[in-house]
Amino acid sequence: MRYLPLSDDDRSAMLARIGAGSVDELFRDVPAEARLSGPIEGLPLHASEMAVERQLAAMARKNMVAGEVPFFLGCGAYRHHVPASVDHLIQRGEFLTAYTPYQPEIAQGTLQVLFEFQTQVARLLGCEVANASMYDGSTACWEAIGMARRITRRKRAIISSGLHPHYVAVCRTMAKFTGDTLDLALPELAAATDAERLIASIDKEVSCVVVQYPDILGRIADLAPIAEAAHAHGALLVAVVTEPVALGLIKSPGEMGADIVVGEGQSIGVGLQFGGPYVGLFACREKHVRQMPGRLAGETVDAEGKRGFVLTLSTREQHIRREKATSNICTNSGLCALAFSIHMTLLGEKGLRRLAEINHARAVEVAERLAAIPGVELVNESFFNEFTLKLPIEARPAVHAMVEKRVLGGVSLGRLYPGEAALANGLVIAVTETVSNADVDALEAALREIVR
Amino acid sequence: MSLYFTGEHEWIRVEGDVATIGISDHAQQALGDIVFAEVPEQGRSVNKGDEAAVVESVKAASDVYAPIAGEVIEGNPALADDPALINRDPEGEGWFFKMTLADASELDGLMNESAYREWVKTL
Numbered sequence: 425m426r427y428l429p430l431s432d433d434d435r436s437a438m439l440a441r442i443g444a445g446s447v448d449e450l451f452r453d454v455p456a457e458a459r460l461s462g463p464i465e466g467l468p469l470h471a472s473e474m475a476v477e478r479q480l481a482a483m484a485r486k487n488m489v490a491g492e493v494p495f496f497l498g499c500g501a502y503r504h505h506v507p508a509s510v511d512h513l514i515q516r517g518e519f520l521t522a523y524t525p526y527q528p529e530i531a532q533g534t535l536q537v538l539f540e541f542q543t544q545v546a547r548l549l550g551c552e553v554a555n556a557s558m559y560d561g562s563t564a565c566w567e568a569i570g571m572a573r574r575i576t577r578r579k580r581a582i583i584s585s586g587l588h589p590h591y592v593a594v595c596r597t598m599a600k601f602t603g604d605t606l607d608l609a610l611p612e613l614a615a616a617t618d619a620e621r622l623i624a625s626i627d628k629e630v631s632c633v634v635v636q637y638p639d640i641l642g643r644i645a646d647l648a649p650i651a652e653a654a655h656a657h658g659a660l661l662v663a664v665v666t667e668p669v670a671l672g673l674i675k676s677p678g679e680m681g682a683d684i685v686v687g688e689g690q691s692i693g694v695g696l697q698f699g700g701p702y703v704g705l706f707a708c709r710e711k712h713v714r715q716m717p718g719r720l721a722g723e724t725v726d727a728e729g730k731r732g733f734v735l736t737l738s739t740r741e742q743h744i745r746r747e748k749a750t751s752n753i754c755t756n757s758g759l760c761a762l763a764f765s766i767h768m769t770l771l772g773e774k775g776l777r778r779l780a781e782i783n784h785a786r787a788v789e790v791a792e793r794l795a796a797i798p799g800v801e802l803v804n805e806s807f808f809n810e811f812t813l814k815l816p817i818e819a820r821p822a823v824h825a826m827v828e829k830r831v832l833g834g835v836s837l838g839r840l841y842p843g844e845a846a847l848a849n850g851l852v853i854a855v856t857e858t859v860s861n862a863d864v865d866a867l868e869a870a871l872r873e874i875v876r
Numbered sequence: 877m878s879l880y881f882t883g884e885h886e887w888i889r890v891e892g893d894v895a896t897i898g899i900s901d902h903a904q905q906a907l908g909d910i911v912f913a914e915v916p917e918q919g920r921s922v923n924k925g926d927e928a929a930v931v932e933s934v935k936a937a938s939d940v941y942a943p944i945a946g947e948v949i950e951g952n953p954a955l956a957d958d959p960a961l962i963n964r965d966p967e968g969e970g971w972f973f974k975m976t977l978a979d980a981s982e983l984d985g986l987m988n989e990s991a992y993r994e995w996v997k998t999l
Contacts, residue, residue: 714912714914739911739912739932739936739937740937744936744937745937748937748939
């Protein structure tokens with residue numbers, strides 16, 4: 425048999441069958457400016473593996489890497505220190521290669537890890553039950569909206585303007601296929617969140633209110649009044665946490681009455697990794713567990729009365745329920761969940777609190793210094809490790825100008841909300857324990873010079 | 877009072893203009909230990925053939941269909957805490973829901989008790 429699987433004739437026959445003129449036509453969803461228009465510059469069409477490797481390594485060096493420069497980017501992905509022991513442990517053969525070992529007879533280790541992970545997530549988010557993880561924060565957010573629809577049998581969700589716009593985009597994509605209506609709004613560059621607007625918009629048609637905590641601008645709202653208003657109308661409160669380290673310091677959404685709490689677990693144990701793979705967190709009240717998506721590991725006893733672990737409530741899932749399953753998700757982010765769980769175990773409750781304190785104290789210090797720059801205003805009244813500045817100039821070019829000075833100085837709202845003039849001067853800055861004094865000096869100097 | 881059965885193993889007990897619906901003894905035996913049942917809420921209108929309730933056992937999850945059109949009067953509140961009631965008394969205390977009977981002629985196509993019991997023997 426020939427190794428080359430596809431001849432030109434095969435390709436033409438396949439294209440003719442699906443009615444496409446060329447392979448390129450299949451990629452027309454990708455904007456023209458994002459497509460490669462010819463051969464990669466400097467890379468010959470034919471070269472040895474070693475030569476290609478060298479060439480590509482040189483190209484990769486053009487990237488400005490998070491760990492090499494002062495780094496203040498957040499907005500849903502956070503650079504925290506991950507102890508070397510986390511990577512060492514997740515690479516043990518038993519964990520790294522065992523993809524879906526769900527038979528309890530042979531998979532007690534994996535099932536116990538998932539059970540411990542769920543326990544940590546449930547405690548962190550302030551809920552009774554958590555699942556064995558989702559793909560990432562944005563898909564977990566969408567699954568929460570779907571779950572609220574199943575519970576309330578209503579199809580209108582009110583989305584806070586403080587929800588990450590990428591999460592909003594995922595929800596909009598999915599809602600196209602389910603018929604859910606999403607009430608959307610743009611955030612304002614102000615200290616107050618849109619809690620009042622949310623409360624005023626809830627009625628008997630609403631399945632859920634979705635609120636990010638802390639929100640995209642880093643603001644922290646009291647969720648209790650929103651939960652109360654939602655419950656008064658038979659709706660649910662879905663809280664979204666993109667920076668779970670914050671919950672080492674601030675009250676958990678579950679404690680404030682959220683019915684479903686989802687989040688992005690990347691910031692605990694998982695690196696930035698170019699945006700993925702990450703790990704979605706999903707927790708809820710026990711009374712809603714039947715409508716929850718995803719795997720659940722449960723504790724039980726074996727025939728001899730010894731403690732053991734199994735998958736539980738599987739009738740919600742696709743291998744039994746087929747198209748009526750609560751979700752098509754299964755193992756998803758098992759390895760990232762393991763990393764989360766190991767890092768969390770190493771930190772312990774005290775360690776997590778301490779880490780959160782360091783993050784907040786550092787962020788407060790940086791906010792004060794930057795807000796002292798003439799023309800620069802701090803938007804937030806409250807924040808954890810991420811806050812928004814209002815610059816006297818547009819933030820997007822300011823970020824590029826800081827890059828020229830080798831400082832990754834925050835995420836501009838112009839990037840997140842292109843074309844929205846009212847937000848164009850907003851700059852969101854994240855400060856974690858990885859930021860050194862020299863980093864802060866560099867950021868302050870760069871920003872001071874650029875806004876002058 | 878008259879008792880009817882469907883090919884999906886639901887039973888319908890009609891008293892006046894109220895129909896009580898459950899699953900047959902044969903169905904509960906086939907499902908095994910029942911661990912969960914979701915019953916429809918009061919006031920929900922259903923058409924003949926709509927999914928109205930869900931039953932889960934240790935080995936399967938199945939839908940219970942509305943055998944006739946009408947409006948749900950009540951779901952059996954006892955099933956939430958004691959789904960095994962369906963195993964113990966499937967054609968009595970283990971009923972799923974009561975509904976109004978919108979069109980009595982829809983009962984015509986259903987099996988009577990002796991026809992159903994005979995048919996089940998052939999399965």
